[in-house]
Amino acid sequence: MRFLRQTMIGFFLAAVSLGLLVWAVQMIGGAVQTRMADAPAGPPARERVFAVNVVAATPETATPVLTSFGEIGSRRTLELRAAAGGRVVELAPNFEDGARVQVGEALLRIDPADAQSALDRARSDVADAEAEVRDADRGLILARDELTAAQDQADLRARAEQRQADLAERGVSTTAAIETAELATSAARQAVLSRRQALAQAEARVDLAATRLARAEIALAEAQRGVEDLTVTAPFTGTLSAPNVVAGRLVSANERLAELIDPDDLEVSFRLSTAQYARLLDDSGSIVNAPLTVALDVAGVDISAQGRITRTSAAAGEGLTGRLVFAALEAAPGFRPGDFVTVRVQEPPLENVISLPAGAVAADGGVLVLDAENRLEQRQVDILRTQGDSVLVRGDIAGREVVAARSPLLGTGISVRPIRSDAAPAPQDPEMLELSEERRARLVAFVEGNSRMPEEAKARVLARLAEPRVPARMVERIESRMGG
Incomplete structure (x- = not known):
């Protein structure tokens, strides 16, 4: 029992000694690390000041420009088509792609033989109808004269009957004479009725002759139009495009012949x-x-x-x-x-807007403005338009100075040194080149052979090319069109 007690006391003392040793090692290591980490005290840190370009936010009335891409077209474009079928017997010398034609100019003619025959027949029918009208008019005149004569005879017979009646009252005439006079009067009246019927028939014949003449004239007009339709003329002054006929070709009715475009x-x-x-x-x-x-x-x-x-x-x-x-x-x-x-x-003008560089405005509409102590403040604006490298905004920044180009290093409260550009930079002269004679001749030949360039622009370019020094940008653009 005594041995066990002494053994336990020995273990306890050994454990305490080992713990004190570990604690002492830790204290010494911490002191060494603290000593090594100590550094001499430096001067106090100074605030960093950034140099920034600023622009003045000045409200103004601006006219935004909207840029897009489009295609030129003609407001008057007409397809020339054949009104009738047949063989093309005549073609205008300038009936070709790109040729300019004048209004009323004959472009092509289709064989008019059949249409001319129909026109001649229609003219003959009109002549027959006119002769019939004249004959009907003469018959109407004769019918009226015959009616007048019959009416006169009937009046004469009536007076004769009246005389017989008067004689009978005086006892001079006989009953047989009176009856004979009455029969003669009745026959005269019957003759007048017949002449009236003949006059009505003559008037009907005149109407029929007039109708026949009108139909013949309509047929003549149609035949005349048929002949005229065989000649295709230009309805307005323009340029021909995509012609597809030649002399001697057979064309069908309503076939597309070409397209006429008004380039003006x-x-x-x-x-x-x-x-x-x-x-x-x-x-x-x-x-x-x-x-x-x-x-x-x-x-x-x-x-x-x-x-x-x-x-x-x-x-x-x-x-x-x-x-x-x-x-x-x-x-x-x-x-x-x-x-x-x-x-x-x-676009319509915008009032009270501010033009800022595109780099001054964040995607959410935030801008950095300077306060009285040249420190940055965050303000919000409404982005109205984007115009190339600038934007038109509207917000509560009128009269303030705005940072022209934002940077991740800039933020609210940062002190800056503003750089103001009070004077606009002088425009730089375009780069000029001295051309060799071979190169100048090649450029001049290309410009003179360009048929799409207006004469005014061509003269202006040739005048610049004739100078001793030529703008490099012009030379580059012309040579890019030449393919070298």
Whole structure:
């Protein structure tokens, strides 16, 4: 028992000694780590100040420009078709694709032999009908004269009967004489009735002759139109497209011969989204006649034309969104139906709006403005339009300075050093090139051979190419059209 007690006391003392040893090692290690971690105290940290470009938020009245892409078309396009079948016996010399024809110009003629025969027969029928009308008129005159003569004879017989009656009252005449006078009077009246019937028949014959003449004249007019329809003429001045006939070919009735396009009455069609379309509506829900500009890049020179919106499509179109809008163009030299152009529409003016760089506005409409101590504040604005590298906004930032370009390093409360650009940068001159004679001749030959370029634009480009130094951008655009 004594041995067990002493053993337990020894174990207890050993455990206490081991615990004290571990505790001492931990204290020494912590003291060493604390000593090694201690560093000499540095100077106090200074606040970092960022340099930022700022712009003044000035309210103004701005006219947004809506950009889209469209296709040029002609407002007057007509398919030329054959009114009757036959062989083409005559074709105009300029009946070819791209040829310009004048109003009333004969384009082609179909063999008129059959139609001319029908016209001659119709004229003969009209001559017969006219002869019948004259004969009926003469018969009517004779019938009237015969009726007059019969009426005179009847009057004479009536007076003779009256005399016989007077003589009978005086006892001079006999009953047989009176009866003979009465019979003569009755016969005269019967003759008058017959002449009246003949007159009615003569009048009916005149009416029938007039009807026959009218029918003959209608047939003559139809035959005349048949002959005229064999000659296809231009209903208006325009340009021929896709002709498909040659001299000697047999064509059928209503066959398509060519297409006539008026290149001077052009319009542009372009599609807008529903949101863009809603911006162009007036109070009554109708689209406004907003002015627009269409531009076509041709050999380094932008051909442009002015126009106004006229109408919209009746339906959105199957599988399409937005609205198809049409605009009539004014003078549009150089444009052709089918050209793909850039359309810039002037929207109704917006009042009390602020133009800011696109980088100054966050996606949620937040902007950073400066306070009196050049510290940043977060403000919210309404984004109205996006115009290239700038946006039109409206909000409570009028007269404040706005950070032109946001950065992840910038936020509310940060101190900044504003950089203001009070003066607009001077415009830079375009880069100029000195051309070799071979290169200049190649560019001039390409421009002179470009038939789609208007004469005014062509003269302007040739004048620039004749100068000793030529804008590099113009040379690049012309050579891109040349394919090298």
